[in-house]
Amino acid sequence: xxxKKETRGMEDESLFGLLSSHKANNIYFRILTSEKEDSIxxxxxxxxxxxxxxxxxxxxxxxxxxxxxxxxxxLSVKYLAPEHLIKQLGPTLNxxxxxxxxxxxxxxxxxxxxxxxxxxxxxxxxxxxxxxxINLSPQxxxxxxxxxxxxxxx
Numbered sequence: 369x370x371x372k373k374e375t376r377g378m379e380d381e382s383l384f385g386l387l388s389s390h391k392a393n394n395i396y397f398r399i400l401t402s403e404k405e406d407s408i409x410x411x412x413x414x415x416x417x418x419x420x421x422x423x424x425x426x427x428x429x430x431x432x433x434x435x436x437x438x439x440x441x442x443l444s445v446k447y448l449a450p451e452h453l454i455k456q457l458g459p460t461l462n463x464x465x466x467x468x469x470x471x472x473x474x475x476x477x478x479x480x481x482x483x484x485x486x487x488x489x490x491x492x493x494x495x496x497x498x499x500x501x502i503n504l505s506p507q508x509x510x511x512x513x514x515x516x517x518x519x520x521x522x
């Protein structure tokens with residue numbers, strides 16, 4: 369017969385138990401588009417309050433895409449930090465964009481913000497990749513975390 373302590377120890381070895389040590393990590397997405405400027409902007413933060421650090425006039429001609437338009441029920445990912453995602457998928461979030469066609473503002477270390485700007489041509493692929501990231505299974509999240517920790521990032 370197992371004691372309560374043994375049972376709890378076994379629960380911590382489950383996938384949820386392993387992920388729960390990263391419970392404080394979250395990724396929040398905000399996607400802005402502007403047909404006038406022919407651009408799509410993907411903003412990633414570890415806390416939605418960080419959106420206020422972006423100058424208001426920088427994206428005044430852009431409108432924010434709603435979850436319904438993107439095709440997801442949420443715009444966040446639990447258990448992962450933005451630096452984990454950027455480290456593993458790269459600055460274009462696994463989208464094949466030529467280097468001269470995008471701009472990256474990476475201030476994750478200082479203010480927890482990452483911004484990817486590119487043209488609307490890449491919008492379908494970017495949205496598809498963001499949906500994949502948001503719908504990652506717990507197992508895939510843990511594999512991504514393991515890779516980051518193995519590389520000394522985390």
